[in-house]
Each structure stands twice: as C-alpha cells, then as structure tokens.
Amino acid sequence: MTLDKTLRQRLDERHRDNLYRQIKTLEAAPSPTAVVDGRELLTFSSNDYLGLASHSEVIRAQQAGAELGAGATASHLVNGHLQVHQQLQQSLAEATGREAALVFSSGYMANVGTLCALLGRADNVISDKLNHASLIDGARLSGANSLRFAHSDLGALRRQLQRAADRGGNILVAVDGVYSMDGDLAPLADIAALCREFSAWLMVDEAHGFGVMGSEQLPLAGSGAAAGLGQDALPVLMGTLGKAAGNAGAFVAGSQALIDYLVQFARPYIYTTGMPPAVASGCNAAIKLMRSEPELNRLLQANITYFRRCAAQANLPLTDSSSAIQPIVLGCEEIVMAVSAQLEQRGFLVGAIRPPTVPAGTARLRITLSASHSYSQIDALIDALLAVLQEKMAVPS
Structure with a gap:
C-alpha cells in the first residue's frame, strides 16, 4: 500500500471515530475576544491566564x-x-x-x-x-x-x-x-x-x-x-x-x-x-x-470562583477543580463535538477534548478562564452552556 493511501486510511478512521483534529486560525491572540476563521468569538480556550499575551x-x-x-x-x-x-x-x-x-x-x-x-x-x-x-x-x-x-x-x-x-x-x-x-x-x-x-x-x-x-x-x-x-x-x-x-x-x-x-x-x-x-x-x-501587579492573579481567582458558583447554580456538571481549567466531562466524542460546534455558532470558542488526549469515555469541554474575562462574559457563557446542554443532553434547568 502506498504511503498516501495508508495515511488516508488512518485519517478516515479518525473522522469516523469523531477524533479528527482541525486547526482554527486566529487573526491575533485572544484578549479574550478573537477573530477565529473570520468570525469574532469570545474565547474560553486560551491558557493566557493573566491576559499578558496582549498586554x-x-x-x-x-x-x-x-x-x-x-x-x-x-x-x-x-x-x-x-x-x-x-x-x-x-x-x-x-x-x-x-x-x-x-x-x-x-x-x-x-x-x-x-x-x-x-x-x-x-x-x-x-x-x-x-x-x-x-x-x-x-x-x-x-x-x-x-x-x-x-x-x-x-x-x-x-x-x-x-x-x-x-x-x-x-x-x-x-x-x-x-x-x-x-x-x-x-x-x-x-x-x-x-x-x-x-x-x-x-x-x-x-x-x-x-x-x-x-x-x-x-x-x-x-x-x-x-x-x-x-x-x-x-x-x-x-x-x-x-x-x-x-x-x-x-x-x-x-x-x-x-x-x-x-x-x-x-x-x-x-x-x-x-x-x-x-x-x-x-x-x-x-x-x-x-x-x-498581583491584582491580575486576584482577578483570575475571582473569575474562577464566580464561574464555579454560577455553574453550580445552573446544575452544570463540574469537576473538582480550583484552577483556571474548568472541564465539563460529557463522555461521548460525538456529543462533545456537537456541543462545541453549537457554542461556536452562539459566539463562544471552547475546546472539545477527546481521546487520545484524555482517556476513552471522558471526552470533555475544556473551559479555561482568564483575568481578562468579565463577569458578564462568564454569565453569557453559562447561559449558552445551559441552553446547548439542555438541548443535547437534557441537563436539568
């Protein structure tokens, strides 16, 4: 079998298993909004925890x-x-x-x-x-x-x-x-x-x-x-x-x-x-x-606390994380991809993490918070998450 045929076969398997990864192109570093593949999105996927990439x-x-x-x-x-x-x-x-x-x-x-x-x-x-x-x-x-x-x-x-x-x-x-x-x-x-x-x-x-x-x-x-x-x-x-x-x-x-x-x-x-x-x-x-400027870290910690409080009130399935990384484990790769796509349609960029990055059966949304996020932006994300998850997984309101 030729090299290209072998590679195509393996790539097709990735597609079938909902594990195919695609590159998103941003015009500039998120701050925390960014133009992603030509659309302006509010990003909750960056590791720029203190907002210093655009400082x-x-x-x-x-x-x-x-x-x-x-x-x-x-x-x-x-x-x-x-x-x-x-x-x-x-x-x-x-x-x-x-x-x-x-x-x-x-x-x-x-x-x-x-x-x-x-x-x-x-x-x-x-x-x-x-x-x-x-x-x-x-x-x-x-x-x-x-x-x-x-x-x-x-x-x-x-x-x-x-x-x-x-x-x-x-x-x-x-x-x-x-x-x-x-x-x-x-x-x-x-x-x-x-x-x-x-x-x-x-x-x-x-x-x-x-x-x-x-x-x-x-x-x-x-x-x-x-x-x-x-x-x-x-x-x-x-x-x-x-x-x-x-x-x-x-x-x-x-x-x-x-x-x-x-x-x-x-x-x-x-x-x-x-x-x-x-x-x-x-x-x-x-x-x-x-x-x-220790205030930058205080802002980040305040955003983490605020997100977790609002997410708990909305009955979103949180993991036990006190860090800026706030995953929502959904399990199924197909559902994670669908939820991520729906969030993007609503104006939010949230990472959809699947195997082999995480163990099989633990596909998740990986939400990351920054000192640059405002409470109103977090509120908007919570509302969008609740709406999409209720549609896809019947999360209680």
Whole structure:
C-alpha cells in the first residue's frame, strides 16, 4: 500500500471515530475576544491566564527585544546566549526560590531533555497516568525502567516506589502540579513525603501553576510552593512561559548543580538554536508584571470562583477543580463535538477534548478562564452552556 493511501486510511478512521483534529486560525491572540476563521468569538480556550499575551508592556518589550536580533543565530552554548536570556534565567530563579534556572525553547523540550539527561537504563521513573504527553515521552525516551500509578493514588505510588527500590538504581517521580485536562492539583506534600521516605527525586511540571499559584513568599512559584515545598523537597521544577506569562518557551529551575548538569547533558538544550531575544525580552516583562501587579492573579481567582458558583447554580456538571481549567466531562466524542460546534455558532470558542488526549469515555469541554474575562462574559457563557446542554443532553434547568 502506498504511503498516501495508508495515511488516508488512518485519517478516515479518525473522522469516523469523531477524533479528527482541525486547526482554527486566529487573526491575533485572544484578549479574550478573537477573530477565529473570520468570525469574532469570545474565547474560553486560551491558557493566557493573566491576559499578558496582549498586554501593551509585554508587546513593547518584545518589540524592543527584536532590535537585539531576529534570532539568537546559534545554540546557547555556541553564541546564542544573550544577556537578555541571562536576565530571564535570573528572574525565573528568583520567582521560584531556586538557586538557578535554564531556559528551553518549549515545555516539551524541557521535560524530554531533563528526564533523558537525569535517567538511564539502570534508573527508575515513576509517573502519574494522567501526566502530560511530554513527561510520558521523556520517561519512555530516557530508557529508564518506567512505572506508572493511578492518578494521584498515593497507595499506588507507594507500591511503585517499593518496586523501584527493590530493583535498585536512582528513582525519579514525575507529576504535573496542575493537570492540564482535569484542572485538579497533585497532592504534592504527600508525594514529596513518599519521595523522602524512598530517597526518590521529585520532578513537577508547573506549566499550569507557574505565575498563578504559590506561597506568600513565592506567589509565582506554582503548586509546589503552594504545598509548602522548597528546593530540597522539589529538586526539579519545570515551568512554561506560554501560559500565565503569555509568551513562549519554558524553563527548569533547581540547584546550581542541576542547571550546570543540564547544560552539559540535556540534548534538546544543547542542540537547539537559542530562544529568540524578542521572546526572552517579552518574558522578562511578563514576570515583572506578575510581580508588580498581583491584582491580575486576584482577578483570575475571582473569575474562577464566580464561574464555579454560577455553574453550580445552573446544575452544570463540574469537576473538582480550583484552577483556571474548568472541564465539563460529557463522555461521548460525538456529543462533545456537537456541543462545541453549537457554542461556536452562539459566539463562544471552547475546546472539545477527546481521546487520545484524555482517556476513552471522558471526552470533555475544556473551559479555561482568564483575568481578562468579565463577569458578564462568564454569565453569557453559562447561559449558552445551559441552553446547548439542555438541548443535547437534557441537563436539568
């Protein structure tokens, strides 16, 4: 069979199973309205939690950063590491309460590069079953003995830690701090306690926690800081800059020894052209705003509380999420697609998430909230959700 015929056959299967993905084209980043495929829609699908992707100060900083060069022109280790990158790394280390930080071009590269650098065939990696794809792939590619445990199940984690300890070798436990499709938080304090008991290293993906969660001392550091974990308890912290920071790229933060080691052994860092200086400059501005304008996070938290209260009053099927990610699990792929399409007809862009991104039978609407949303916009979404779900699924009024 020819390549094209094989590919068409597989694509047809995706269509039949209601799993085919289509790209939507926006004229500009949502703020939170956007022109999507030629229509103006109110978006509840963006990870721009603080509205910084369209913030004038971030945009001006990025424009100024472009004056340093359109690109870094080489990898960080050759001549692609500029002063603006060093400033960003210092800011990230300070924001997370770590000794040092290292910037990567994407969160995917940060996770894969870190896991593959830290682990080998003699080692063990233990992962939550609902981890992000980049952690899953990093665990596989590392060559380490890979074990998984049921989502946030501490008993299952203990059993896998014991299996790894019996086998020998280093043990790394990798989890999301905030799960991107469910919005729930990992029980990090308990996980860290188990890691201490078994002398395991803890790695947390803070993609959806960095910038919007933390402690009183480290308000931007993420869900680990919110759980009271410092560098010793959480030695490997990964965060992204394309969500709360409204930009692009990612970082790993930890001890100076960890960062020095990754510079030597993290292949996606070593063999990739450095982050464009404009991006680094925009990220620096975003972190400065996060620190100087805590009101942005307060607005986000108020919107989360308001949405959940209104959704509960409307009897919408909420999950147990206190984060900006508020999924409504509908189960059936066909229904999720139909509801999403109806919402779009009514002027709302809400993500329809289906397998393999989520487990079979758990297709969902993935609603994400931003500090930029108004209460009236949230009210309009609730009304539209209620009308469409009553039509498609007979949700009680």
